[in-house]
Amino acid sequence: MERVVTVGGNKATRPISDFLLATEYQGPKAGTYYVDLNVAASGDGSPDHPYDTIAEAITTSNASIGSSTNRWWARRNRIYVCGDGIKEDLTVLPEKCDIIGCGSDLYPFPRVIGHHIIALAKVGCRFINMGFQADAATPLFVIPAVSHGLQFLGGHMTPALGGSTIAIQMTDTACVIVDGLKIQYNIGGGIFAEGLKILGTVGHEIEIKNSDIYATEGIHVAAGNGCTGSIIKKNNIYATALTINDESSLFRVVGNNLVSGATVALAGGAGGIVCNPLLASGNKLGGKDTVTNADYPFVIQLTS
Numbered sequence: 225m226e227r228v229v230t231v232g233g234n235k236a237t238r239p240i241s242d243f244l245l246a247t248e249y250q251g252p253k254a255g256t257y258y259v260d261l262n263v264a265a266s267g268d269g270s271p272d273h274p275y276d277t278i279a280e281a282i283t284t285s286n287a288s289i290g291s292s293t294n295r296w297w298a299r300r301n302r303i304y305v306c307g308d309g310i311k312e313d314l315t316v317l318p319e320k321c322d323i324i325g326c327g328s329d330l331y332p333f334p335r336v337i338g339h340h341i342i343a344l345a346k347v348g349c350r351f352i353n354m355g356f357q358a359d360a361a362t363p364l365f366v367i368p369a370v371s372h373g374l375q376f377l378g379g380h381m382t383p384a385l386g387g388s389t390i391a392i393q394m395t396d397t398a399c400v401i402v403d404g405l406k407i408q409y410n411i412g413g414g415i416f417a418e419g420l421k422i423l424g425t426v427g428h429e430i431e432i433k434n435s436d437i438y439a440t441e442g443i444h445v446a447a448g449n450g451c452t453g454s455i456i457k458k459n460n461i462y463a464t465a466l467t468i469n470d471e472s473s474l475f476r477v478v479g480n481n482l483v484s485g486a487t488v489a490l491a492g493g494a495g496g497i498v499c500n501p502l503l504a505s506g507n508k509l510g511g512k513d514t515v516t517n518a519d520y521p522f523v524i525q526l527t528s
Contacts, residue, residue: 254299255288257281261307261334278305278336282318286346289319305334305354313338317371320348325379331355333379339388341366350375357381358388364416369396369424380406387414391439396424400431407437415464418444422451430454430475437461442482447471456480466498467509473500477507482520484511493520 258274259281266280267273275281281303289296300320306327325333335355345368356379358364364381367374374397381391391407394400407419419439420432423446430451432443442461445451449472457478461467464485468477477499488496488511496511501521509520 252299254296255285255301257284257301257303259303259305259307261305261310261312261336274306277312278303278314278323279312279316281305282314282316282321285318285321286316289321300348305336307334307336309335309337309357311337311359314340315342316344317342317346317349317367317374319346320373322350322352323354325351325353325355329355331380339364342368342371345369345371347371348373350377351379352377354379355382358384358391360384361386361388363390363393363421364388365390365392365394367392367394367397372398373400375401375403376405377401378404380408381416382408383410383414383416385410385412385414388416390418390421391416392419393421393423394427396426397430398427399429400427402432403434405435407435407439409438415439417441419461419463420444422446422449424449426450428452428454431457432459433457435459437463440464441469442467443469445470445472445475449474451475466496468497468499470499473503475499475503477504479506480508482507482509484509487512488514488518490514490518490522492522496520 257269258271259278260274263274263276266276269275269281269284285301285303303321303323305323305325308329327334329335333353333355335357337357337359339358339360339362356364409415416439418441419437420443425448427449428451442463451472451474455476456468460481462483467482467484484496486495488509493509496509504521507520509518
């Protein structure tokens with residue numbers, strides 16, 4: 225319980241945070257756990273004795289958020305992860321928790337090798353500055369329905385040597401942010417068949433921005449997806465086929481730099497992009513045998 229002080233006798237109480245300056249108060253207390261994928265033996269999750277798997281920290285974090293004893297249901301935990309090229313397959317997301325990469329491998333963040341088929345949905349999970357490398361031709365991440373509030377902030381994803389099917393696949397998930405993520409190729413030649421794949425019928429408020437995507441197809445949105453309030457903006461996408469394939473026609477597509485390895489038609493962008501041109505603005509689109517940096521949508525005559 226937070227310590228309280230009494231003001232005016234026993235008729236009024238106020239939390240001590242009310243008497244602190246804004247710079248002195250760090251917000252409600254929540255759990256902080258540490259993971260070092262290189263330790264010889266797992267510890268208790270403290271800074272000096274970290275866990276040796278992310279899964280252990282997720283289990284502890286979820287227990288603390290869900291406990292009726294501490295009532296942390298509206299709070300946000302943190303898991304700090306350090307490690308270089310260590311294998312682990314995640315199956316559960318942490319509830320209302322940040323997984324934060326620190327330390328250094330080839331890049332200034334950890335690199336987790338595996339594939340992550342999430343079986344248990346949780347809300348409010350954020351991956352920050354994390355590196356992931358696929359170890360199979362399967363999807364790297366499969367996110368189940370109702371994993372609302374999911375975010376991937378910074379970091380990168382790499383396919384297996386022979387290529388992988390999808391970097392992130394999500395179904396019926398709302399309030400998603402992918403910001404500053406690099407979905408890249410494997411230096412051995414493998415690429416993702418699809419960078420981001422958005423399935424289902426009720427996902428909404430999905431924001432994909434400031435990311436660098438290299439795949440056969442950059443972003444795929446299934447037909448019938450109710451992606452109200454969603455946007456794809458300010459991304460750099462290189463695809464060997466379609467850069468963006470929004471079959472829902474509901475995403476705003478704004479300010480992206482798009483290059484396709486296919487021939488892109490100057491009229492309508494066929495071969496390079498599929499989206500609703502009435503929701504598109506300020507994109508640059510080029511491809512094989514096509515003048516690069518052509519504006520998309522191209523100038524069209526609307527008829528009533």
